[in-house]
Amino acid sequence: MADIADVAVDRGPAGPAAPAPLEFSIVPVQALPAVVLVLAGLVVAIATNRLWALDFYHVVGGGMWTGVDLFVGFVVGPIIGRMSIPARVEFSVRFMPKMLLLMPTLVTMTLASGFQLARHLGHLQAGSAAHPWLVASYIVVGIMAVIAIGVLEPANLAVLFELKKPRPDGELIARLMRRFVYTAGITGLMQVATLVIMTRLATL
């Protein structure tokens, strides 16, 4: 998300009357049924242990996770960086709540089905040729999970709450958003590593 870091909030000239806070929902509640449906499907896929269902969840979830991460980090981010400040704020309040639901759902789908798939195919066994690649993928996922959950998600939430204030602190928002820039390179690298590992696993 390069250059989103430069977000500052301008709500017009300063005056005694505080401007009205931005109206938006931090968690897009209307999308929750879709999340529940996807997770219920995941439970069914694991419970029935059907290869196609597990493969479907893993490929769809993983493909979207990697695609969204790379697209947002290296395509959308720089574009937002060149937008006007009010446009960046406008974009952020619509975009970030959706990411708050989308990314954890994709990650849960991918990891849960991936582990079951590896078990189903016998890749979890230490003697399997795929095992070293699998361990590598655990490490890659571990790094991405720590960055996403420990660094980016807290910043995302804090920015949304700040934008809800009548007078958001532009400097604070810019500081929090810089985390996306600092971690975009690591996340990008990890996603490329994931692509290498997964394509290698599929062709063993």
Place this chain on the structure above:
Amino acid sequence: MTDRALPRISELGVVALVLCAISVITIAGSVPQRPPMAIVWALIGLAGAAMVVAVASLARTPLFAWSSFFLVGKWALLGYLVIAGMIEYAFVYDHTPEPQMAALSTVLLLFALDVPLLLGFAVARHQPAG
């Protein structure tokens, strides 16, 4: 009341998360053999200690936006309990051996508590105290 001197909750929470991740990788990387459980439990113990220090430090913090902390924390806790519950379900379904299961369940519990702590703190630290 933003950016006041606050304990390093985020750093401690991330350390706990990293230790949890390493312990899970150690277990998952050893399947079907028994992982080095002493190392696994040491990692889990350190993660738990980091969380206890974080919670204790936060509890002693005067002038903190507790209402924002609990608002975010309770919903995050609900969400992450669901996620942890689903992962636990998969481990039970797979008949994970008892020693590994105990360790994984403890890690999941720490994970489900750690993330709401991180999220609640990240929001509350920038909100007015009260």
